[in-house]
Amino acid sequence: MSVSGDFKRKRPSRSELRKLRRSNSVGSASMSYTQTLTITAESDSGNSSGMDVETKREDVPSFVLPDKPVHANRESLFSSRSGFVNYRGLLNNCLLLLVLSNSKNVLSNLLKYGILVDPVSWANVIYNDPSMWPSFFTLSLWFTFAFLALECEKAFVKKWITARVLLILQGINLACILFLPCTVMALTRPTPLIAGIMCMSYTVLWLKMVSYVQVSYWCRQKRHKVKKMIDDNNFKKRDLVWYPDNLSYSDLVYFLFAPTLCYELNFPRTPSINKIFLFRRFVEATFLFFVLISLFQQWLVPAALSSMQPFKEMDFGRLLERIITLALPNHLLWILMFYMVFHSCLNLLAELLRFGDREFYSDWWNAQTVSQFWSTWNKPVHRWCLRHIYHPLIAMGHSRLTAQVTVFCLSAFFHEYLVSIPLRMIRVWAFSAMLFQIPLAYLTSFRSMRGQIGNVIVWVSIVLGQPLAIVMYMHDYYIMQYG
Numbered sequence: 001m002s003v004s005g006d007f008k009r010k011r012p013s014r015s016e017l018r019k020l021r022r023s024n025s026v027g028s029a030s031m032s033y034t035q036t037l038t039i040t041a042e043s044d045s046g047n048s049s050g051m052d053v054e055t056k057r058e059d060v061p062s063f064v065l066p067d068k069p070v071h072a073n074r075e076s077l078f079s080s081r082s083g084f085v086n087y088r089g090l091l092n093n094c095l096l097l098l099v100l101s102n103s104k105n106v107l108s109n110l111l112k113y114g115i116l117v118d119p120v121s122w123a124n125v126i127y128n129d130p131s132m133w134p135s136f137f138t139l140s141l142w143f144t145f146a147f148l149a150l151e152c153e154k155a156f157v158k159k160w161i162t163a164r165v166l167l168i169l170q171g172i173n174l175a176c177i178l179f180l181p182c183t184v185m186a187l188t189r190p191t192p193l194i195a196g197i198m199c200m201s202y203t204v205l206w207l208k209m210v211s212y213v214q215v216s217y218w219c220r221q222k223r224h225k226v227k228k229m230i231d232d233n234n235f236k237k238r239d240l241v242w243y244p245d246n247l248s249y250s251d252l253v254y255f256l257f258a259p260t261l262c263y264e265l266n267f268p269r270t271p272s273i274n275k276i277f278l279f280r281r282f283v284e285a286t287f288l289f290f291v292l293i294s295l296f297q298q299w300l301v302p303a304a305l306s307s308m309q310p311f312k313e314m315d316f317g318r319l320l321e322r323i324i325t326l327a328l329p330n331h332l333l334w335i336l337m338f339y340m341v342f343h344s345c346l347n348l349l350a351e352l353l354r355f356g357d358r359e360f361y362s363d364w365w366n367a368q369t370v371s372q373f374w375s376t377w378n379k380p381v382h383r384w385c386l387r388h389i390y391h392p393l394i395a396m397g398h399s400r401l402t403a404q405v406t407v408f409c410l411s412a413f414f415h416e417y418l419v420s421i422p423l424r425m426i427r428v429w430a431f432s433a434m435l436f437q438i439p440l441a442y443l444t445s446f447r448s449m450r451g452q453i454g455n456v457i458v459w460v461s462i463v464l465g466q467p468l469a470i471v472m473y474m475h476d477y478y479i480m481q482y483g
Contacts, residue, residue, distance in 0.1 A: 105328065106299075113302050117294045134188045135198055138180060142205055143256070145177050149209055150252050153216050157244045163220075170213045177206045182421055195422035203414055207384055208256060211263040214388055219243035219265070241265045258355050259346040261384040268356030281348040288340035292333060299329040305474075319471075326467040334466065342378070368454035370441040370461070371404075374411075385410070408438050419473060429472050433465060 075082035149170060156166045181198045184190075190198070223243060241251070246265045255263050303326045342360045350358055364377035375382045385407045393403040412434030419430045440461065444454045 102328070102332075109299055109302065113298075116298045116302070118297070121297075132190070132194065134184060135190045135194045138184045138198060139201060141180070142201060143253075145173055145205060146209060146212075146252055146256055147249070148173050149212060150247060150249065153244075153247050156220075157247065174206060174209055174213070177202055177209065178417075185421060185424060189424070192422045195424075196418065199418050199421050203418060204261070205256075207261045207381075208263070211261060211384060211388060212252070212255065215263045215265075216243070216247075219246075254353065257349065258353055259349045259360065259380070260355070260357065261380045262387055270351075270354045270356050273351055273354060278348065278351045281344045281351065285340055285344040285348055288336055288344060292336055292340065295329065295333055295336075300326075300333060303329055323464065323467050323471060326470065327463050330467045330470060331463050334462075338377070346380075366455065367458050368450045369444040370437055370458060371445065373458050373462075374437070374441075381411075404441075405438060408434060408441075423473065423477050425476060427473065427476050429469050433469055437461075 077084040152169045155161045181202050185195050346360045360379050362376035364373050367373035389407050390403045412431045415434050416431035420426045444457055
């Protein structure tokens with residue numbers, strides 16, 4: 001038996017312990033901790049011949065040694081080699097400190113500004129807006145563009161128009177979806193709230209219609225091959241929809257309300273509606289909606305307005321202090337908005353429509369790179385970008401870098417579209433911030449930057465980047481409106 005690893009530790013028998021105690025009384029008690037003991041162990045094969053095995057101090061039970069040792073080879077808990085992972089108590093402590101810090105900010109806000117939450121003013125912003133009815137009329141045209149796309153597809157199937165004419169008509173329809181809100185806002189000048197809702201609605205419609213048109217094109221390309229496969233395998237007996245049977249108003253309306261941006265002919269469906277789950281999501285969405293508006297009115301607006309003067313005077317010290325002050329309410333609202341939209345509202349729609357794919361987000365809070373964050377926090381948009389931008393560019397022979405930069409540029413355009421158009425000013429701050437994500441994504445892609453460091457970089461860009469953009473846009477909007 002070798003000393004390196006063939007000797008197996010096992011609890012000694014009573015006779016062996018008596019022998020060890022007698023040997024200790026003779027002279028083994030004088031051995032130091034660094035010395036070794038020699039004991040005789042019998043082999044497992046039943047061989048009666050003993051063999052001397054050099055055993056370290058740790059291999060001998062502590063009660064055998066006369067000095068009553070208390071030390072052993074152990075790691076500190078905060079060391080990575082310890083394998084300790086239960087830090088729940090420290091997490092509770094951090095949460096308590098966070099609550100106390102926020103309570104102090106809330107109390108300071110109430111003492112300085114009083115109660116600013118006024119539900120009546122929310123309604124006045126909408127009903128007293130002279131551009132309210134033109135804006136709502138524009139929103140009512142939302143379905144018109146979708147139905148036009150459907151009728152164009154039907155006309156092509158009936159051979160009333162050629163493929164070239166269909167492509168031109170669909171391109172014009174998609175362009176009108178983006179330009180109509182801009183035209184209405186330029187003529188009626190609605191409030192940023194109404195304008196933002198309008199731009200967001202038409203952006204979602206544009207993304208959905210791009211998917212609808214592109215999927216229809218893919219189906220037309222493989223129509224004859226699919227028809228032959230259906231005839232050979234008798235797939236018609238199965239409850240599946242095939243092109244062009246999907247070209248119906250019911251199918252399109254379902255897609256328009258479904259919590260997805262990617263069109264499919266056969267969406268995954270759940271067998272029934274869970275009414276308890278549906279009620280919980282409805283209560284969550286309603287409650288969080290009023291909480292968000294209240295926090296925005298009471299906390300975010302005063303913090304943002306107080307940042308105007310340091311920005312105007314270019315007092316960078318006070319400006320940095322204001323941005324850090326603004327970061328807390330802004331980030332809290334962003335987290336609550338994420339939960340309300342991606343969990344409560346989208347799950348509410350999914351349950352109502354029995355939509356099966358509920359993966360609207362992944363664990364973006366653990367993202368170790370910027371690219372990982374953008375691919376996990378908004379899964380519907382990420383799937384759309386992969387399916388309709390990234391993979392088609394790769395299939396056309398473009399490099400992965402070109403496809404990634406194209407996706408970031410398109411995302412930057414829509415971020416700027418959703419901010420600049422409602423505010424009626426082009427400042428490209430949002431566009432520049434999104435383009436800045438490209439080198440940041442490259443930086444965090446290095447192996448040395450991943451892990452804890454990469455996750456901290458992602459959180460810093462989220463927590464501090466957003467309030468900086470808010471201050472810059474509010475400053476420019478204030479200057480434009482009031483000089």
